[in-house]
Amino acid sequence: MIDSVLWVGAVIVALLLAVSRFARGGDKKAPQPAQKPPEPVGAIHAREVIETALSEETDAIKQAREGDDPAGDLAALANMANKARQ
Numbered sequence: 001m002i003d004s005v006l007w008v009g010a011v012i013v014a015l016l017l018a019v020s021r022f023a024r025g026g027d028k029k030a031p032q033p034a035q036k037p038p039e040p041v042g043a044i045h046a047r048e049v050i051e052t053a054l055s056e057e058t059d060a061i062k063q064a065r066e067g068d069d070p071a072g073d074l075a076a077l078a079n080m081a082n083k084a085r086q
Contacts, residue, residue, distance in 0.1 A: 064073030 060077060061074070064070060064077055067073045
């Protein structure tokens with residue numbers, strides 16, 4: 001008699017554990033993929049300014065190399081860059 005009561009109790013405990021696991025597992029939401037943060041407006045503006053300055057400087061160097069006095073023109077550009085850094 002006691003053996004059957006223990007078996008019934010063990011089955012009930014096992015069923016309660018299984019039901020609680022299934023009930024808890026259903027509430028979980030699927031993980032969302034990571035989203036990259038929005039790019040700040042200041043970074044966009046800074047990137048545009050840098051790209052514009054780079055293209056202007058590259059064009060100036062190209063014109064200096066193709067001019068009548070390439071060494072003098074490039075030296076003048078280097079002097080202007082040196083003054084800008086100071």
